[in-house]
Amino acid sequence: MLEIIRYLLDAYAGQIVIESLLQKAQTYSSTTLADVADLLGRRFVTTSEPEARSSLAEAQVKQLTGMGQMKACRKYENFVTFTPVHKIFMDANHKVEVRGRDEAIWARLQPHPIRHRGACG
Numbered sequence: 001m002l003e004i005i006r007y008l009l010d011a012y013a014g015q016i017v018i019e020s021l022l023q024k025a026q027t028y029s030s031t032t033l034a035d036v037a038d039l040l041g042r043r044f045v046t047t048s049e050p051e052a053r054s055s056l057a058e059a060q061v062k063q064l065t066g067m068g069q070m071k072a073c074r075k076y077e078n079f080v081t082f083t084p085v086h087k088i089f090m091d092a093n094h095k096v097e098v099r100g101r102d103e104a105i106w107a108r109l110q111p112h113p114i115r116h117r118g119a120c121g
Contacts, residue, residue, distance in 0.1 A: 002046045002091055014042035016088065021047060021064075022096070023055040036064070036072035040082050048091045055097040058105050064088065065108045 006013040020035045039045060063070070065088065073079040090096075098105060 002048070002089055005044060006046055009044050012042060013044040013046070014038055014086070016045055016047045018047045018050050018054075018090070021057055021061055021088075021090070022050060023057045030075055032060075033072050034074045036070060037074045037077075037080060039064070039070070039072075039084060039086050040080065042086045045086045045088045046091070047088060050090070050092050050094060050096045052094040053097065054094070055099065056105075058098065058100045061108060062104060 006015070016035045016039065017031065020032045064084065066084075068083075069081050070084050071079055071081045095111070098109065100106075
């Protein structure tokens with residue numbers, strides 16, 4: 001369903017790799033910076049399929065969904081600063097682990113379980 005919406009929104013839609021939102025040993029890789037740069041001007045951003053027992057990079061999510069300026073760059077390009085206007089939608093078979101209990105992270109996360117599995121046969 002997210003793919004259909006992304007297709008319809010065309011230039012206003014984008015995609016971010018799931019690893020940019022998950023905890024990992026390396027905090028801000030060049031892939032993450034390029035992913036963030038691709039959010040410039042996007043309104044509807046999708047990502048999908050975190051591995052089972054993955055942990056959300058809460059500080060990264062807060063930064064990507066906050067109200068302040070963002071700074072990012074693509075490989076071999078200069079940094080660009082912009083105000084984010086996007087919403088991120090994640091489709092997943094596994095819930096990501098959220099360790100934070102603060103109101104700030106939970107104000108950004110709104111799970112919407114979809115129980116329909118499609119037609120069988």
